[in-house]
Amino acid sequence: MSISTFLAGLSGPVVYGTVAGLVGLESLGVPVPGETGLIAAALLATHPAAQVSLVGVFVAAWVGAVVGDSVGYAIGRRLGPELFVRLGRRFPRHFSPAHVACATHLFQRYGANRLRW
Numbered sequence: 001m002s003i004s005t006f007l008a009g010l011s012g013p014v015v016y017g018t019v020a021g022l023v024g025l026e027s028l029g030v031p032v033p034g035e036t037g038l039i040a041a042a043l044l045a046t047h048p049a050a051q052v053s054l055v056g057v058f059v060a061a062w063v064g065a066v067v068g069d070s071v072g073y074a075i076g077r078r079l080g081p082e083l084f085v086r087l088g089r090r091f092p093r094h095f096s097p098a099h100v101a102c103a104t105h106l107f108q109r110y111g112a113n114r115l116r117w
Contacts, residue, residue: 003033004040012051015041019057020064027068034064 007015019041026034038061045054076083087095 002040003037004044007037007040007044008050012053012056015044015052016056016060020060020067023061023064024068024071027065028072 007018010018019037022032022034022037024034025032038057041052041057041060042054044050045052045057084095084100088097088100
């Protein structure tokens with residue numbers, strides 16, 4: 001079953017909630033097909049018999065992105081250092097204390113927008 005077929009079988013408010021949830025989870029960092037769901041819902045909104053409006057899809061995607069980014073920021077702000085310690089134990093090649101210290105130094109010295117890899 002494709003995502004467009006799945007969305008076409010739902011009512012309007014459920015489509016908006018699904019789009020907001022997919023985009024929000026994707027903004028949070030969870031690998032889900034948020035952009036694909038957004039495009040499928042936008043295409044569904046162009047169908048004359050659809051119970052979904054393009055403006056509603058846009059608002060749902062915007063709300064999902066803002067909420068997902070805000071939740072991700074809050075998690076990182078509150079649990080960031082603990083998360084790196086846990087991830088360092090589980091994935092030492094990627095999140096070792098030396099890697100985290102190097103990244104912290106680079107962000108403190110150059111800021112987030114000036115780093116060029």
